Amino acid sequence: MPLRSRLLHATLKWLVITLFLLSFWGWDRIDLFASEPARILLPPVWLGLSLYGAWSDTRTSGSGGKNEIRHHRRVFWRILPLLIAWFAYLPFADRHGIGVLLSSPVRWTGLAFFSCAMWLRIESIRAQGKQFSCAVAIQDGHKLATHGPYRWVRHPAYSGVIGMILGLSLTFANLIMAVVMTSIVWLWMESRIRDEERLLLGEFGDDFLDYCKKTRKLIPSIY
Numbered sequence: 001m002p003l004r005s006r007l008l009h010a011t012l013k014w015l016v017i018t019l020f021l022l023s024f025w026g027w028d029r030i031d032l033f034a035s036e037p038a039r040i041l042l043p044p045v046w047l048g049l050s051l052y053g054a055w056s057d058t059r060t061s062g063s064g065g066k067n068e069i070r071h072h073r074r075v076f077w078r079i080l081p082l083l084i085a086w087f088a089y090l091p092f093a094d095r096h097g098i099g100v101l102l103s104s105p106v107r108w109t110g111l112a113f114f115s116c117a118m119w120l121r122i123e124s125i126r127a128q129g130k131q132f133s134c135a136v137a138i139q140d141g142h143k144l145a146t147h148g149p150y151r152w153v154r155h156p157a158y159s160g161v162i163g164m165i166l167g168l169s170l171t172f173a174n175l176i177m178a179v180v181m182t183s184i185v186w187l188w189m190e191s192r193i194r195d196e197e198r199l200l201l202g203e204f205g206d207d208f209l210d211y212c213k214k215t216r217k218l219i220p221s222i223y
């Protein structure tokens with residue numbers, strides 16, 4: 001896909017997400033949405049990172065390649081409604097003061113987490129290149145990625161997803177959702193990691209075992 005088309009696609013996707021977010025906040029008090037600097041900076045930060053991802057050509061495919069554990073597709077479609085509900089609840093709860101912590105430092109921390117996590121996911125996809133897929137699968141011609149963020153953790157794209165969930169929840173100052181949804185998504189990623197590493201071990205054998213000895217799963221030097 002040409003760069004112009006990628007940039008347009010990323011912008012349109014961002015626009016849909018932003019309109020969804022503001023719709024659940026409420027169009028009658030958009031001025032109130034802008035009252036928190038971290039909150040109003042979220043859309044432009046998201047757009048900037050989306051355009052960077054498009055420029056880097058970090059599109060993801062759903063290819064099952066030559067070997068896929070297909071039940072993870074069903075798991076995704078079961079979790080997706082929960083993620084949509086969570087994303088809609090964040091601005092609604094923030095607007096009406098439901099379970100939110102009135103703290104600007106919490107919101108800034110959340111925006112920083114979100115920004116770093118989204119950047120990490122983009123860089124992880126760049127490192128994998130065209131073999132990156134949303135499926136838990138081994139692609140034709142699959143190569144073991146050990147560069148970029150994969151130098152420090154084996155699943156940085158999943159770290160990015162978890163960090164984005166945590167960051168968005170905190171940007172809207174919702175500590176309860178931060179704990180609940182981050183935990184749910186972390187467990188979801190763990191289930192994918194378990195099966196993904198089984199596939200990688202079968203494909204790369206000792207090379208993957210050696211790589212595992214040098215890296216952590218999700219957090220450098222910790223976990």
